Amino acid sequence: MAGGERARGVLHPREQERVAVLRTYPPGAAVDAYVEYYWHVAWDVPGGDVFEAQVLPHPHVHLVFERPAPLVYGVDRGLFTRRLRGRGQVLGVRFHAGAFRAFAGGPVGALTDRRIPAASVFGDAVDRRAEEILALADGPAMARAAEAFLTPLLPPGGPDPAAVRAARAVGLAVGDPSLVRVSGLAEATGLSVRALQRLFAEYVGVSPKWTLRRARLHEAAARADSGEDLDWAALAADLGYADQAHLTRDFAATLGAPPSRYVR
Structure with missing residues (x-):
């Protein structure tokens, strides 16, 4: 692929x-x-x-x-x-x-x-x-x-500046692994938490919290599909989860199976 x-x-x-x-x-x-x-x-x-x-x-x-x-x-x-x-x-x-x-x-x-x-x-x-x-x-x-x-x-006059801000915020949420909380993303974008939430509702369609969570799950799934032996507790810490159990619950709730069964 x-x-x-x-x-x-x-x-x-x-x-x-x-x-x-x-x-x-x-x-x-x-x-x-x-x-x-x-x-x-x-x-x-x-x-x-x-x-x-x-x-x-x-x-x-x-x-x-x-x-x-x-x-x-x-x-x-x-x-x-x-x-x-x-x-x-x-x-x-x-x-x-x-x-x-x-x-x-x-x-x-x-x-x-x-x-x-x-x-x-x-x-x-x-x-x-x-x-x-x-x-x-x-x-x-x-x-x-x-x-x-x-x-x-395409609309005349180029993209809406707010759409550009939304794209930048999503790029930060997805691309910066140090950002695990909405407050941190808001600070990185120079917006208040409430303004960031309104921006996402209007332009992205999901919340900042969902976007940060989904980015972590993408990384977890990519690691699971890599074929490597994984230390899931260490990965949970790397991704900003409270502990391995938190990652396991999040993974299973979205992907339909806990990490161990997904890998098999």
Whole structure:
């Protein structure tokens, strides 16, 4: 599976690589203030088998060109599972955290844990473009076609400064392992805790606390999938948990199994 850090959140990646290939592509300059990257998944599940692909979602909204119709996926606070059969492909657009507020027509929190028809946001033309994109066999060509569709829909004047602040705050929450509390993230962004919470509700769709917690779980899952022998007590301390039991409860509640069983 290609994509490096961009594949973070894909659970049991070595198993998924047997049937599915993930590729990611950077956006062009015209849209890079809104689009973080495009992702393309093609799968081939032999016979009549079914493979359950699982992803631990990030605090981002996605536009996915898929059949029978393209969808907008809000931030999923649970575990995302997709049942793969036969051969197929999808192309996704991952927007920068906060950037989808420009298209949503209201707080991004209204999309949380939901998937809605893309036509309700982008108009009926998105359905026609989806068929054109999915008829292509080349991932980069699919990404270019998606970008050609999105470019004229961008709001004039560039991104909302508040969206930029939201993206920066999410980047800090995800990228700085020393930040484990909302108060620390608020201080790092120069906002009050309440202002940070309002910013996330309006532009990200989940709370700062959820974002920090999810970043820790992404790291724990990545370590579990690394194949290394892990000292879970030490990892819990590294990730800012009170103790190993706290990490185990958090991991099991979200991923459906405690770390020891997940690794097996």
